[in-house]
Amino acid sequence: MSELRILLVDDEEEFVTTLAERLEIRGFAPQTATDGEQALEMIKNNDYDVIVLDLMMPGLNGLDVLQRIKRRTPDLPVILLTGHGSTREGMEGMRHGAFDYLMKPLDIDELITKLHEAVKEKKE
């Protein structure tokens, strides 16, 4: 299996860089963005297999970013991250076309399972 190209978007830099490092160790090829604008720019210039997007960000928030991605590349799967203890935002995101959502703090194995599922569905 070739390396999955992943874009991790979160305003906490420490979080995204570390998560990227852990995914690298596991054989993925992740890139990071710390705000919505940067993420959209990177999606435009690169070809990703899957996007991991935090919902709560200053400036352009996660939901706006999701809607723009879906408008431009409806096939690109997006996995949402939510910091709130409720599933409300996650469900909201799925109505806007997200593949699935995960609660913070993350379980890395669960994330990897979801990444594979998302890519598999994209290929079908």
Added chain:
Amino acid sequence: MNDPGTSSSRPITGWLNRLRESSFLPKRYRKLRRNIILLMLFVTIVPLSLLAVTNAIQYQKNILDQRVTPMRSVVSKATHSFELFLEERLSAIKFISASYSFDALSDPNTLNRIFRILRENYGGYVDLGLIDGRGIQVSYAGPYDLLNKDYSNQQWFREVQIRGIFVSEVFMGYREFPHIALAIQHLTDDGRFWVLRATMETQKFNNLISAMGLDPLSDAFLINKKGILQTDSRFYGKVLSELPLHITPGEAGTRVKEDVDALGHKVILVYSPLIKHDFTLVMVIPRTLIFQSWQTLKREMSYLYLISMLLIALVTFGSTHLLVKRIREADEKREAAFRELEYNQKLSSIGRLAAGVAHEINNPLSIINEKAGLIKDLVERDMHHDTAKLMRTVNPILQSVSRCRNITHRLLGFARRIGVQYEMLSINEVMVETLGFLEKEALYRNIHIENRLDENIPMISSDRGQLQQVFLNILTNAFSAVTDGGRVVITTREPDANTVAISIQDNGHGMSESTVRQIFEPFFTTKQGYGTGLGLSITYGIVKKLGGEIKVQSREGEGSIFTVYLPKKAPGDQNE
């Protein structure tokens, strides 16, 4: 539970408990109870007593009128009988004097015959005498030897010369019988005069008095103008003794007088003087006889009055006790309800914070999660020998833990008990801490917070937790008033030597004047559906509790300014 043996003492225990309860009653309730009791007793007992007294007086008056009227008429009739009787006897003598000449009467045979006829027809006559102008009895018919007796110096002889007739007072005759004397002056055509004098027993008086039909407790008798009894009295002595009651006969007519006799009995006197004669007929009725029915009524009324008083007092005390108890319970319930509301409001503001706080805590937790996960990954893959890298990984973990700790500390400070705990604090510091709760929201909603805090503001003695709640409530309102990208200005200053002021100004939608007027009222809310309407009323309550004041200025469409004034010294703390 209750031992049947003690059942009899239960009411007493209950009463004692009530008493004990009432002695624990706070002063204002005791005062309230006392005032209500006094007022209720006043408005019930005063009219009742007035009514009782007026009724008693009126009733007594009526009874007197009612009972005395027939007695007056009896006395009046009897008086008239006496007058008639005396008139009749005098007429008889007058008739004799007119029918016979002096010479005819001087003849003892003629006089004796006339005397005999007089006794036979009228009865009661004792003797009959003829007295010439010099006062010498020239002829006499009767049992005594009174011929040639000289009356010229006697009072009655002078009186009969003046008035033409004379009726004597009662006197004891020679046979120890009460008598009266009647005398008629006869003037002859040649200007001389002679007098015809008769003596009469007063037995007939007693008949007239018996005819009045007195009851056994009443008394009636005749007196002369000196108050000497002219007939026997049942209770006040024999004839010719002095009446132990004072009576002024006055003019003709029946009079009524209340008096106390020598034995101390209260009596009613009904009396009437005889016209033309110096006698007065007196009737004495014991007051008790007249007021017998009144006495019974009075006793019954007094019982009724006392029972009414007792009932009024019992009902007043009982109902007032109950009323005050209910008021107190209601007060306590209201206080408890308000405390609960305050608590709920606090919980609800904590709830509102929870979402933001969850995110804030989740972010550092996520970092810790990833960093720790990374270390685990490295160790598992035996890549952990790069110490510098490990340290770079561990440090953010510690920083994140510190971030979490700040948040939990803030929350703990906020969630502290409602009771006030004073400490010296800087309101700037409290404000900055409180803003910490809202930083993220401000960030995400792009709200610009401008701090214009006076760096030299003095420390004040106040409660940190309570102030945080006040600031948080006002700030939350400001945040919900402004649109995304709005602006909130926070100013602290020192308006005077004893006060500090904190203003929170927003450029949100503002409020109408009527809203501003109601804004601190409990349950008033503009956030229909999701507001409790308690936030600002509780904020107001807290500020008042801390000895401060809160003011609002607002203009619709332009924004609002909330200003909190706080005393530098805690209320009730003058020495610091």
